[in-house]
Amino acid sequence: MRKISLLFTLLLAAATTQAQLRLAALFDDHMVLQQQSPTPIWGWSYSTQDITIKVSWDTTTVKVRTDNTAFWGTTLFTPVAGGPHTITVKAGNETITLQDVMTGEVWLCAGQSNMEWSMHASLDGKADIDKVNDPNIRLFDVPNSAAMTPQVRGEGQWKVANPENVKSFSAVAYYFGKKLNTSLNVPIGLINASWGGTPAETWTPRESIEGNPKLLEASKKQVDDKPWCPSSPAVVYNSMINPMLPFRIAGALWYQGEANTAAPSTYKLLMETMITDWRKHFLHDFPFYYVQIAPFSGYGEVEKGTLVREQEVKMLDIAKTGMVVVSDLVEDVTDIHPKYKKPVGERLANLALSDTYGKKGISYLNPLYKEMKVEKAKIRLSFNNIPTGLMAKGGAPTEFTIAGEDKVFYPAKAVIDGNTVVVSAKEVKKPVAVRFGWKNGSIPNLFSKEGLPVSSFRTDDWTIEVK
Numbered sequence: 001m002r003k004i005s006l007l008f009t010l011l012l013a014a015a016t017t018q019a020q021l022r023l024a025a026l027f028d029d030h031m032v033l034q035q036q037s038p039t040p041i042w043g044w045s046y047s048t049q050d051i052t053i054k055v056s057w058d059t060t061t062v063k064v065r066t067d068n069t070a071f072w073g074t075t076l077f078t079p080v081a082g083g084p085h086t087i088t089v090k091a092g093n094e095t096i097t098l099q100d101v102m103t104g105e106v107w108l109c110a111g112q113s114n115m116e117w118s119m120h121a122s123l124d125g126k127a128d129i130d131k132v133n134d135p136n137i138r139l140f141d142v143p144n145s146a147a148m149t150p151q152v153r154g155e156g157q158w159k160v161a162n163p164e165n166v167k168s169f170s171a172v173a174y175y176f177g178k179k180l181n182t183s184l185n186v187p188i189g190l191i192n193a194s195w196g197g198t199p200a201e202t203w204t205p206r207e208s209i210e211g212n213p214k215l216l217e218a219s220k221k222q223v224d225d226k227p228w229c230p231s232s233p234a235v236v237y238n239s240m241i242n243p244m245l246p247f248r249i250a251g252a253l254w255y256q257g258e259a260n261t262a263a264p265s266t267y268k269l270l271m272e273t274m275i276t277d278w279r280k281h282f283l284h285d286f287p288f289y290y291v292q293i294a295p296f297s298g299y300g301e302v303e304k305g306t307l308v309r310e311q312e313v314k315m316l317d318i319a320k321t322g323m324v325v326v327s328d329l330v331e332d333v334t335d336i337h338p339k340y341k342k343p344v345g346e347r348l349a350n351l352a353l354s355d356t357y358g359k360k361g362i363s364y365l366n367p368l369y370k371e372m373k374v375e376k377a378k379i380r381l382s383f384n385n386i387p388t389g390l391m392a393k394g395g396a397p398t399e400f401t402i403a404g405e406d407k408v409f410y411p412a413k414a415v416i417d418g419n420t421v422v423v424s425a426k427e428v429k430k431p432v433a434v435r436f437g438w439k440n441g442s443i444p445n446l447f448s449k450e451g452l453p454v455s456s457f458r459t460d461d462w463t464i465e466v467k
Contacts (some may be wrong), residue, residue: 006245012418013425022043027041031101032187038077039076057085066130078103104186104187105187105189110254112229114256115192137174138189146202148462173345202230204277215270219233219263257292275288290321302467304440326453328443366448374432379459390416391446391448398445400413435460436456
């Protein structure tokens with residue numbers, strides 16, 4: 001009994017000497033703070049204790065007091081891009097000093113496996129790893145974890161982009177950041193929160209899923225938790241997003257959707273709900289840019305992947321969103337993970353540079369179907385986002401089908417005529433509808449003259465059953 005009492009006393013003494021002052025995991029050496037913005041900072045210490053924060057870019061000392069749960073938080077106003085800076089936080093006789101803090105542009109990069117896909121696993125990334133030397137690009141990897149309840153502190157650490165640190169980092173995110181850093185000449189912070197196989201429901205707060213009957217029903221179609229990833233609503237949001245709220249970011253990148261092909265018709269609604277929630281909890285109406293899922297033949301007989309791509313086009317109705325199409329960046333449609341990630345990241349960067357940062361002269365908008373006009377036995381299609389016209393690589397435009405009122409689609413002949421495409425098939429005398437790229441694994445050859453692929457589309461709204 002005396003030994004047990006002595007052990008308890010020693011453990012208690014050790015506990016009381018441990019540091020009580022803590023910061024959220026995002027606040028670490030080598031971090032990047034969003035420049036010229038009100039930036040929240042928070043942490044924990046003893047309850048009802050005075051906390052002081054001193055930053056090297058300002059002479060003012062910020063004072064705040066912990067609440068009765070030991071939480072404290074305040075807002076720092078960050079300077080123009082630059083650094084390195086320091087941030088010193090004091091509570092009683094404890095001090096934490098963050099070193100090598102930069103101010104610049106911070107982007108959250110999230111989604112499933114194609115966002116998670118690392119530099120060393122991508123063909124272009126593998127060739128570039130040894131050349132990486134980017135002291136002004138900082139990387140933060142959020143460890144994969146799931147929780148039924150919201151977590152608060154989080155895990156991870158900021159690292160400088162060098163060959164060792166970048167090899168396991170998201171290739172899409174790195175190439176995005178690399179192009180931003182080169183074009184803007186400011187420090188770039190990249191937060192990678194991605195997990196292969198996760199449906200969007202797992203990234204969305206539970207109350208938003210359960211409060212919408214359509215989303216709740218769609219979530220039930222997801223496969224039960226798989227050995228390699230979860231699928232229950234909110235569990236990834238709770239563990240990988242909630243701990244960083246409300247960290248100030250410039251915007252978010254998203255590459256996901258492959259895991260939502262079981263219920264494609266609600267994907268836009270789900271994403272609009274998720275984006276709205278994220279913006280609400282980050283306290284910032286940030287831009288949200290995403291990658292349309294790539295061609296993949298393995299979704300089954302029904303064109304589930306194409307239906308998700310259709311929903312992703314409709315997502316452009318959501319304010320401050322943008323989409324890049326990558327149908328031309330696939331070599332093997334039987335592989336859900338295209339191995340070239342550099343052009344994906346660079347297309348996202350072109351979108352951000354033009355849409356967020358106002359850079360001129362960059363081609364960044366993919367052509368989208370606009371309208372159709374029936375001309376006897378032909379249909380003429382027109383498009384948005386074709387400033388100098390259309391082109392087909394390798395011959396006539398491919399992957400067009402056409403149907404009459406019987407709703408039977410036939411392979412179609414397509415001819416570029418100025419800024420339009422004229423489609424016909426000898427089997428269809430009175431056409432009413434056209435589809436383009438309407439297979440899960442379609443790789444069409446129609447582009448804008450700026451070299452950006454036309455997104456798949458259909459002119460009809462006929463019901464397609466998904467089982």
